Amino acid sequence: AQKVTQAQTEISVVEKEDVTLDCVYETRDTTYYLFWYKQPPSGELVFLIRRNSFDEQNEISGRYSWNFQKSTSSFNFTITASQVVDSAVYFCALSEAAKTGANNLFFGTGTRLTVIP
């Protein structure tokens, strides 16, 4: 069965600090996909990144970076030099290759990040 664990329920940091959000997943499939979404206070879900199980390269996008390690089943997300606008709930999600081709996502329970000015 699939499972995504985000053990950090809430994190508070002071602006300009770096912060890492942890994500650990479980799956029996060899082909799977990992995602991060951001949910700001306004409530919408914003796609941040997608990774497939065959690509373990770390990715950097501006102040955001992601560390994917299959050996530890982790897909952690780091924000460098945090800003107040980064305050949001962040969700990690997993999908497996479904027979229908659909992308059924299994979400973690989210980490609420508060950046204090």
Place this chain on the structure above:
Amino acid sequence: DAGITQSPRHKVTETGTPVTLRCHQTENHRYMYWYRQDPGHGLRLIHYSYGVKDTDKGEVSDGYSVSRSKTEDFLLTLESATSSQTSVYFCAISEGTGGGTAFFGQGTRLTVV
């Protein structure tokens, strides 16, 4: 932004009444999904569609039904609403097989009193 519109955005209804939520897309994506978001649970899949008139159950499908008669519309129906169905409902769309990225609508806040 992906062209996804959910309606209504907010609704209050009484226990036992039927409720239908609508998701409309302008992206011509094949796959559509309904999720619910509850505190402590993240988002959970209710039903999804992989084509017109092709639907299947998700993790928390009890008490819900769906229909998709056109590519652009995916309806979620609560046949007889219960207080446990008070939640925020999100529609999503994706294209491509397997790991196609899902883009979400703005959400519908449903309160069952």
